[in-house]
Amino acid sequence: MAQYTRVAGSVGLITLQNPPVNALSAMVRQGIVDTMERALSAPEVKSLVICGQKETFCGGADIREFGTKMSGPPLIPLIHAIEASTKPVVAAIEGVALGGGLELALGCHYRISHSKAKLGLPEVTLGLLPAAAGSQRLPRLIGVPAALDLITTGRHVTAAEALQLGIVDQVTDHSTVDAAVKFALSVA
């Protein structure tokens, strides 16, 4: 699921909650849809931050649901709705942003990463390609050669490399959520 709180007066904070890596289960996807709707319809909320609980952003699709019947809202329109949000959305990336987790972050307008975070599109290691528009958003953000490298190798990049490539906008050694909330206030 996803928890919604309002912080710093005008920032809607959406926290993904699905231990151990906040994977995008049906309940988490539904939680994102519900909390986004709540934040977008609240006039006092001017910008949003999406983070994961327990210092991990998101490990991607929930591998425990592989081979089960699809339920809950699909990921592609959900990420599109975030991208289309009239209120700026900032991803606060700690731990990992992998697969669908990075695709979710790529749909946000800005990404702030902790210095120890790892980001990547490891779908190829499962015999898949990024299917939630990561294969379009990543090349748009960092160019085709760098995106092709990440998509075809599935390698994880450090926060420092992600900053150098242009995947993230800022890296912090301190509280990523605090940095993302400050950033969200500045772009509201």
Ligand SMILES: CC/C=C\CC(=O)SCCNC(=O)CCNC(=O)[C@H](O)C(C)(C)COP(=O)(O)OP(=O)(O)OC[C@H]1O[C@@H](n2cnc3c(N)ncnc32)[C@H](O)[C@@H]1OP(=O)(O)O
């Ligand atoms: C439309 C399609 C959208 C998206 C496609 C995808 O997202 S494909 C999936 C992409 N994600 C991955 O491939 C991530 C796979 N996981 C890892 O690489 C590592 O587990 C990770 C996250 C780097 C953590 O590594 P670490 O060595 O720290 O721990 P460990 O591998 O032992 O994992 C800890 C527990 O987390 C569980 N877990 C990991 N990933 C997922 C996941 N995606 N969904 C559900 N659960 C996940 C793992 O099973 C361990 O559980 P445990 O009960 O402790 O054994």
